[in-house]
Amino acid sequence: MLIITRRPGEKIMLGDDVVIEVMEVSGNSVRIGIAAPRSVPVYREEIWAAVKEENAAAASVDVTQLPDDVPVVAGKANRR
Structure with a gap:
């Protein structure tokens, strides 16, 4: 981990774009x-952890156990 001291108004560059x-x-x-390009996601650590946890939970759902009226997304067709 790099530890540096900065004062208000001073900047840190991460590569050329951030x-x-x-x-x-x-x-x-x-x-x-x-300041970062829109293609670079920027999250607070606790939000990033919650997003990862939610994604893991969604990925572990068995779509064959869903009721017929629940739409299935992410490239999977509805079972209707």
Whole structure:
């Protein structure tokens, strides 16, 4: 892990396309701004973990056990 010190207004570059700027430091809180291409997903860690957990749960669903009126997505045809 790289650990660096930045002050408000200073930036960090991740490659050529992602810029992280320290916006404000107040007590134990740091506000940052992130400029990244739309193709780069940017999530808070707890949101990313929840998304991964939800995706894993959805991937483990047995579609043969769903009621006939529940639409099936992700390339699978409805069983109607």
